[in-house]
Amino acid sequence: MTPESAFGVYIHWPFCLSKCPYCDFNSHVRHAAIDEERYVRAFEAEIAATAARAPNREVSTIFFGGGTPSLMQPKTVGAILDSIGRHWTIAPDVEVTLEANPTSVEATRFKGFRAAGVNRVSLGVQSLDDAELKKLGRLHTAQEALDAVAIARANFERYSFDIIYARPDQTPEAWATELRRAIAEAAEHLSLYQLTIEQETPFFALHEAGKLVIPNDDNARILYDLTQEICAANGLPAYEVSNHARPGAECRHNLVYWRMHEYAGIGPGAHGRLDIDGRRHATATEKRPETWLMRVESAGHGLITDDPLLRDEIADEFLLMGLRLAEGIDPARYERLAGRPLDPKRIEILRSEGAVITTADGYLRVTPAGFPVLDAVVADLAA
Numbered sequence: 001m002t003p004e005s006a007f008g009v010y011i012h013w014p015f016c017l018s019k020c021p022y023c024d025f026n027s028h029v030r031h032a033a034i035d036e037e038r039y040v041r042a043f044e045a046e047i048a049a050t051a052a053r054a055p056n057r058e059v060s061t062i063f064f065g066g067g068t069p070s071l072m073q074p075k076t077v078g079a080i081l082d083s084i085g086r087h088w089t090i091a092p093d094v095e096v097t098l099e100a101n102p103t104s105v106e107a108t109r110f111k112g113f114r115a116a117g118v119n120r121v122s123l124g125v126q127s128l129d130d131a132e133l134k135k136l137g138r139l140h141t142a143q144e145a146l147d148a149v150a151i152a153r154a155n156f157e158r159y160s161f162d163i164i165y166a167r168p169d170q171t172p173e174a175w176a177t178e179l180r181r182a183i184a185e186a187a188e189h190l191s192l193y194q195l196t197i198e199q200e201t202p203f204f205a206l207h208e209a210g211k212l213v214i215p216n217d218d219n220a221r222i223l224y225d226l227t228q229e230i231c232a233a234n235g236l237p238a239y240e241v242s243n244h245a246r247p248g249a250e251c252r253h254n255l256v257y258w259r260m261h262e263y264a265g266i267g268p269g270a271h272g273r274l275d276i277d278g279r280r281h282a283t284a285t286e287k288r289p290e291t292w293l294m295r296v297e298s299a300g301h302g303l304i305t306d307d308p309l310l311r312d313e314i315a316d317e318f319l320l321m322g323l324r325l326a327e328g329i330d331p332a333r334y335e336r337l338a339g340r341p342l343d344p345k346r347i348e349i350l351r352s353e354g355a356v357i358t359t360a361d362g363y364l365r366v367t368p369a370g371f372p373v374l375d376a377v378v379a380d381l382a383a
Contacts (some may be wrong), residue, residue, distance in 0.1 A: 073111025
């Protein structure tokens with residue numbers, strides 16, 4: 001049902017024009033110019049060091065995330081892609097995605113990214129309402145976002161964009177209107193995230209002080225169900241909890257994560273999963289960009305975490321990631337990873353509650369009714 005193996009490379013560009021108040025990603029604002037040539041040399045060194053540990057891989061997908069990778073010069077992107085190609089084999093149909101913000105979009109740079117080898121772009125639109133964009137701390141207007149989508153459409157075969165919903169005071173009617181407008185602009189893929197309040201963000205402090213109120217669980221569930229209904233009716237069913245695509249247009253890089261394949265994490269604060277000498281390693285690099293840079297320049301890599309995972313940890317991660325997908329998981333693969341089968345009694349209880357089903361080909365899937373309580377389903381099966 002799914003490819004037996006795939007190998008992804010994640011490149012983290014940590015710089016942004018401003019820090020959004022809801023964001024807890026490893027992103028940093030720098031007012032001085034970034035020395036991109038110096039960073040390219042460091043990316044090249046870390047790619048070489050990683051390839052030495054995980055050689056002879058064919059790269060299926062490459063993803064430039066951040067931060068705001070579209071702030072890079074196209075020649076920077078091209079140099080990093082060239083380095084990946086020098087150290088690993090590149091699949092003929094490789095998917096190369098770059099995240100972009102509408103504020104950093106202009107036609108000449110998008111054309112440059114396409115010439116450098118990027119073939120898919122993911123835009124951080126977040127809302128199609130100017131007042132809401134301002135509340136979210138975004139620097140672009142709805143029209144600028146739509147203009148950026150049009151530029152993406154003209155330059156790339158594949159594109160996607162993100163929208164945040166379940167925002168303060170958002171009604172089902174307003175969300176339905178906004179979502180239908182987004183679907184009309186989205187060729188094949190949409191990422192739709194409920195607003196979550198993350199610790200150590202400005203929104204967290206406002207929420208704690210009672211100055212930012214998001215929909216309660218019942219209202220958030222209404223918005224979630226409405227999202228599933230409208231997207232499915234318009235040919236963009238959910239293939240993962242927050243991601244919707246026309247069949248065949250799924251983000252292949254994210255599928256690498258959710259299907260528990262290997263991926264290399266390159267750049268400040270990047271995470272990876274590598275199979276080395278028969279052991280699954282969880283890797284992570286130094287988060288602070290300048291510290292990462294100096295670490296790579298002195299040691300050849302920015303690794304600060306390189307942990308071989310235990311069987312139970314690998315099996316739990318397989319459940320946590322795989323059950324996010326509408327396709328579900330293969331219980332036989334779980335048994336190979338864990339050294340024991342899933343508990344049939346627990347599966348039966350969850351099935352009787354309508355939270356999971358077993359398909360004709362033996363896959364275990366979470367049902368639409370089970371997805372809103374996915375964490376509980378995973379915890380039950382992993383116990």
